Amino acid sequence: MFTTILLDWFALHKRDLPWRHTKDPYAIWLSEVILQQTRIQQGIDYWWRFIRRWPKVEDLAHTTEDEVLKEWQGLGYYSRARNLHVAAQQIVEMGHFPDTLADIKRLKGVGDYTAAAIGSIAFGLPVAVVDGNVYRVLARHYGIDTPINTTRGKHLFTELAQSLLPNDKPAEFNQAMMDFGATQCTPTSPKCEECPLQETCEALHMGRINDLPVKERKLTIQTRHLTYIYIRCKGKTAIRKRPAGDIWQGLWEPYAPQSPKGEAIQGAVLIAKDVKHVLTHRILLADFYLLETETSPALPDEYIWVEEENLNQYAVPRLIEILFEKLAYFT
Numbered sequence: 001m002f003t004t005i006l007l008d009w010f011a012l013h014k015r016d017l018p019w020r021h022t023k024d025p026y027a028i029w030l031s032e033v034i035l036q037q038t039r040i041q042q043g044i045d046y047w048w049r050f051i052r053r054w055p056k057v058e059d060l061a062h063t064t065e066d067e068v069l070k071e072w073q074g075l076g077y078y079s080r081a082r083n084l085h086v087a088a089q090q091i092v093e094m095g096h097f098p099d100t101l102a103d104i105k106r107l108k109g110v111g112d113y114t115a116a117a118i119g120s121i122a123f124g125l126p127v128a129v130v131d132g133n134v135y136r137v138l139a140r141h142y143g144i145d146t147p148i149n150t151t152r153g154k155h156l157f158t159e160l161a162q163s164l165l166p167n168d169k170p171a172e173f174n175q176a177m178m179d180f181g182a183t184q185c186t187p188t189s190p191k192c193e194e195c196p197l198q199e200t201c202e203a204l205h206m207g208r209i210n211d212l213p214v215k216e217r218k219l220t221i222q223t224r225h226l227t228y229i230y231i232r233c234k235g236k237t238a239i240r241k242r243p244a245g246d247i248w249q250g251l252w253e254p255y256a257p258q259s260p261k262g263e264a265i266q267g268a269v270l271i272a273k274d275v276k277h278v279l280t281h282r283i284l285l286a287d288f289y290l291l292e293t294e295t296s297p298a299l300p301d302e303y304i305w306v307e308e309e310n311l312n313q314y315a316v317p318r319l320i321e322i323l324f325e326k327l328a329y330f331t
Helices: 002-013 025-035 040-053 057-061 065-072 079-094 101-105 112-123 132-142 151-164 170-184 202-206 308-313 318-330
Strands: 222-232 236-241 252-254 269-278 282-292 303-307
Touching: 002 170, 025 040, 025 079, 025 112, 040 065, 057 079, 065 079, 101 112, 112 170, 132 151, 132 170, 132 202, 222 252, 222 318, 236 308, 252 318, 269 318, 282 318, 303 308
Parallel strands: 222 282
Antiparallel strands: 222 236, 236 252, 236 303, 269 282
């Protein structure tokens, strides 16, 4: 009953998304990667940008990581872009887009959810997707209070979703679950009064819509302080590419002194203090200085000098974009 009602709803209310007009696994995979942690409208815009610039997976594989990061700029979670580039190279090495669940999972950055989405939508593989939307719809409809971020919860919801999946319509079912959670059974203010599943929804009958799904609180948010100095010297500025093992790997940033209170700031003007930027696991607070000089200061080897007018050719994190915007306003 659940599956039939859901598919009937989807036939009337499915979202018109550009990647739903193709069975090209590259286009579908690209959409799934972009939509992780991204709003749908913003995701559509970026999907078109990538498709127009790199219409085939071979095009993406043969470009540089810097170009991919630059095109990705503004989406955040930049490991997705790096993984996307590596996976494109893997696909080219294979000679074709992998069409089994096991092979799809071998692609860099592809987990269970993304593999299930690609497999079911592009190749008709009978495997259910389980994401935030699916957790919410199933937890509410069946009145399940097992925490979704526990091993037991993940197994329970995966098995339930799989049991509801019609083997002859995996793509329709999975997309219906995504759309139903995104537009009907929303996190806040769900449309219960016009829900086709209201007669069998346990959470609605028990008055627990706002209580489900349950998630154990495990995340500890840390605060990190950063200091940047924009050095302006004869029309040039110094930047470096951030190394592996920390946030923003592969992106560029202005000079960051090792000792924020040391001599490096002598003569610099404070542009902004404690600029707040929130990431998933931490809060960043950044101080931003401008140092204008006629003599190039000695900097660590990883820094390069670039023309200020060419600075927009380098991919930078959103926080650095914000600081550059403040600099433009200040000067």
